Amino acid sequence: MKDYPLNMRYGKSKVHVMKIINPMNDENSKFRDVFDFDVEVLLQGDLESAYTYGDNTPVVPTDTMKNTCYYIAKKVHFDSTEDYAMDLADHFLQKYPHIDQVDIKIEQNSWNRINVDGEYHDHCFAFGGNEKHNCHYRANRNGNSKMKSGISYLRVMKATQSGFEGYPMCDLTTLPPTKDRVFCTDIMTTWTYGDNPPKGKFQTKNMEIRSNFIKVFSGPPKGGEYSKSVQETMYKMCCTTLKNHPEVDFIEMTLPNIHHFNFDLTRFGMDNKNEVLFRSDKPSGTIECTVYKDEATKQENNTYENYTR
Numbered sequence: 001m002k003d004y005p006l007n008m009r010y011g012k013s014k015v016h017v018m019k020i021i022n023p024m025n026d027e028n029s030k031f032r033d034v035f036d037f038d039v040e041v042l043l044q045g046d047l048e049s050a051y052t053y054g055d056n057t058p059v060v061p062t063d064t065m066k067n068t069c070y071y072i073a074k075k076v077h078f079d080s081t082e083d084y085a086m087d088l089a090d091h092f093l094q095k096y097p098h099i100d101q102v103d104i105k106i107e108q109n110s111w112n113r114i115n116v117d118g119e120y121h122d123h124c125f126a127f128g129g130n131e132k133h134n135c136h137y138r139a140n141r142n143g144n145s146k147m148k149s150g151i152s153y154l155r156v157m158k159a160t161q162s163g164f165e166g167y168p169m170c171d172l173t174t175l176p177p178t179k180d181r182v183f184c185t186d187i188m189t190t191w192t193y194g195d196n197p198p199k200g201k202f203q204t205k206n207m208e209i210r211s212n213f214i215k216v217f218s219g220p221p222k223g224g225e226y227s228k229s230v231q232e233t234m235y236k237m238c239c240t241t242l243k244n245h246p247e248v249d250f251i252e253m254t255l256p257n258i259h260h261f262n263f264d265l266t267r268f269g270m271d272n273k274n275e276v277l278f279r280s281d282k283p284s285g286t287i288e289c290t291v292y293k294d295e296a297t298k299q300e301n302n303t304y305e306n307y308t309r
């Protein structure tokens, strides 16, 4: 049956892969590195007959896709999920000529090497919490492939040196202007590499970009830097990153404003100026921007024009 035009893709998600690496390749060594991530594979191509006529000849089973995730994890040496994603995508393009686009999305858990009395442990790690490192590689048979890397749920806070004032007031405004508040957010961001993604060097690049975001958010260690709004600070974080990393084309960022309110202690005869607060995760502000390295890149990738983003 073919009644209506269609677009289609399919795949496997939440494939959990853990790879323990013995980087010295020495059986006697007790030193290990660890990769812990979830993979999503999505295939596109000449698949229409599968949807319209139930013809399964082009349908690579999603179960095979899952197996391939483990096969590639064993077969290739990688030191970043981006490098793994590129090898995994290439495998599908090489093996199945009717597939012309592969999306590999990865969410990586952080494990921090444990430090015992000032010395890093060979093989013990502490779970890094909610923060995840992400990547999304879209491999296209026509050669127009793109790599996005990112971070999610990196929670940061300014305990002072943040304000919000000068906004329009109307009969529905209750928010008091302030020069001193808590600014708490989860950094949710992706950055898209241009035509020459740093294969083999993603790990270092991503750590530099992460440090850059944190450095600009915080300002100098002594005294910090005043933030007029979430909007102002996030734009500065993105601009500085683009300046320091010309290999990045554009940065998408969402900073939920995780509000912290003063608890009303006047009822107990106590004043309270940003000393005792309570967190209100819901609702949180949603502040977003995409910052491009130049106008042409913006025209090609205008992320807000497409509402399915």
Ligand SMILES: O=c1[nH]c(=O)c2[nH]c(=O)[nH]c2[nH]1
Residues within 6 Å of the ligand: 164, 175, 228, 229, 230, 231, 257, 285, 287
């Ligand atoms: O930095 C801010 N930006 C806003 O747009 C906003 N809106 C709001 O209620 N508080 C804040 N804070």
